[in-house]
Amino acid sequence: MRRALAIFFVFISFQVSGQGVLDWWDQLHNYPDAAGPDRSRYINLSPGYLGPNAMIMPSLPNMTIDNEFWVQALGQTHAGNGDKTQNFFLKGNFPLARDRVMLYITSVPYETWEVTPETRDERRMMGLGGKGGNTGDVAYGVIFKVFREKHWLPFNFGFRLHTKTTTGGNLTNARSTDNSLYQWEGNFSKTMIEKEEEKLLLKASLGFVTWQTNKNRLPGGSNHNQNDAPYYGFGVEYLNRSWLLSSDVVGYTGYLGNRDYPHFFRTQVQYRFNRLALRTEYNYGLQSWDWNTFSLGVRYYILELLD
Template identity: 65%
Template sequence: MLCQAQSFWDWWDQLHNYPDAAGPNRRRYINISPGYMGPNAFAIPSLPNMTIDDELWLQVAGQMHRGNGDETDNLFVKANIPLAKNKVSLYVTSVAYETWHVTAETRDERRMISIHEGNSGDLAYGFIVKAFEEGKLLPFNFGFRAHVKTTTGGQLENARSTDHSLYLWDGIFSKTLVNKEDQKLLVKLAVGFLTWQTNMNKLPGGSNQLQNDAISYGLGIEYTRKKWYLATDLSGFDGYIGNRDNPSFLRSQLEFRPSKFAVRAEYNYGLKSWDWNTATLGVRYYFLEVKK
């Protein structure tokens, strides 16, 4: 429970009918749903191609999110760690630090405390496991992903990060359409299940359940030619509560890799309750490739 001088809270208490609406814990007034929180609260990882990335690399990038009455900038870090060649890989992501500014209307709708602050974000990790390799038993690649968002992020009272983990399990298919020495074209498809814990309250946009479950999906294509990589996918999920819990987003990635260093740019166009757009620009360094 947050404790401040009563004079500071008078405006908030009156606006949100505190404590009658949802009890004495102010964090219980936050709608833990993608459409009522910041852009990093429910970040979903990029769609794998299920060929398994056998290179150890580290990416550092800056991200800029705009829309939905919210302007957020953050440092984003991602690492890929191959565990078994062409079979298993581990990735780790972190929103190391974010700064944000919201309009007064967005602050009041989300029942936030502040308009502008900074905070650390969530650490997430996931395993990608290939079950079938294209052309051996089946005419496509198939495998699984298990993704976990931890609770390292802060400021639930400002609708920035959740106090509970988020879990994603999905099955991923991919099929190579062009496979030449200097170029490759591949399509990919994912279907899965996503779950997270919410705040149960009777406020607008609230939930009458403590847990929200969703069907997740993704459909994409990627093209590699010499030093260039280009990919795009339509991904999202559809929660069963119906309180802005059905975001979808069109994502594109472009990478130029002349050596071990690569420059990478991404743009995510938000749809439905995920109605902000994200631009990412950063670098990757490829350390080595697993040989066995």
Template identity: 50%
Template sequence: MKKIFCLFLILTVHQLSGQNLDWWDALHDYPNAAGTDRDRYVSISPGYFGPNALRIPVLRNGKIDNELWSENTIEYHFGQGDNTLNHWSEFNIPLAKDKAVLYVQSIAWEYWEVTDEIRDERRMRSRSGIGWNTGDTSFGVILRIANEDKSRLPNITFRAHSKTTTGGNVSNARFTDASMFFWEATVSKTILKTDDSSLLLKGMLGFYTWQTNKNGLPNGSDFFQNDAGTYGVGIEWTKGKWFVASDVSGYHGYIENRDTPSAWRNQIQYRLGKHIALYSNFNVGLNSWGWQTVTIGYRHFFKTID
């Protein structure tokens, strides 16, 4: 308990130490460059924020998951001057068997360390480059349009996703404190199937939109909104209690300020029994995405919806 209190005290001191902003004002020509609202100086773009602000949509598999489950993981993002550790949780709530599912995602906390170069490039106001904050809660609905087991069509689903503005610390370019939505369609097809295994190809296309800061600064924006096309292509394999998947996914904005992030994502899951599965993935950042990500956690399955 003493260690936790000391860590909290250190982080609080680090964050409060940046309250004298004379250094920041001189560095960023405040208020002449973009007015008196310091938050407007931050560039709301995936390439100038932390890894959890405008996350890349996860490529699903074109099916409806009929199990009620919760997932808790620890994520570590590292690379290019920004190291971030955070908790991630997700709840999968089937609404109708093989037809619809609701999911809720949340980041309860995030701890970060950035270099002085990254701090200044993002116009962050924490002089230490070290801090913590709470994250966003997001939710989405997936509807199944076609089922390969019941027709000649492949699996087809439609997803609508939105995030709330619960995430804080826009002053340090961690979470946007603004709206974000995406809509996408996923298509998949099983190309190999045996009694205890299957191999499935999958892909997605969609539309991603988020609110920006109109400031006209270098790496900033001349618009209040950025729109992007989303995409992804991948493969997944199941055999007995094992699940393995790999895909390349991303989105492509039109402002061209590091708004074209993509990543190569690799997942593995092993189901220990009826209720617990161990889960891990490793993401390799590609275009406009400066992090590699290691995730370790578990899923707890409560029941299957009949």
């Protein structure tokens, strides 16, 4: 009996202390009167109100189909929007049909972050200290090449289907959406220069992005359960022997107007020797995407898919 009472009082003490931890948050955000008793519904599921790894846009494809199996590991640092984040970024490329179909998988296995008090309160984060660590999302996509350049059409054309899973954690601190994201797009590329060890091509993309939001009617929130956005991008890619240089501007524009129109300018530089390549990337955030991201790492080429 004494043991049962002791367990009961310990449980009650944890409940009381747990409630007290969020007293500051309840008062600041008028909980539960503002948007109901579910605290997670107070988070704005929009790119400009989440961490930099919550709604990552995939790199713009060149539609020539990469026929090599490879894996990539990068270290990344993001700065801006009152948020400093560091993380690992992994990517694998898996050709399924030579010159026709490829699958890629990306992951943010772990991130650490620290935000200013102003950003913490604006995002309605529940961690008073404004810093921590958590896992990120796994995402994947399939690229289908439909037309090869100078066969039927004067340019390459194909489709990409991309989606983000819900493996990312820490929704209560606005680090992930805890909902899927879907992206459909048509992609074009046109070769402008093609020599034995040199190639220059232009690439473009038009598509559609959709994701679930929190219907909370709070400032920066949404009156709907879903946001849809046209997606677009334009870029250039240059290959010279072992060097690869690629730049693009991509973005999408949601219809809610709550910082749901991220655009960014990205540049990738890679030097390859044999099966190993050194790679660096720089992303400059535009409009509601206010982070600048620097990435550095390696890519290892395993083998090439044969006919």
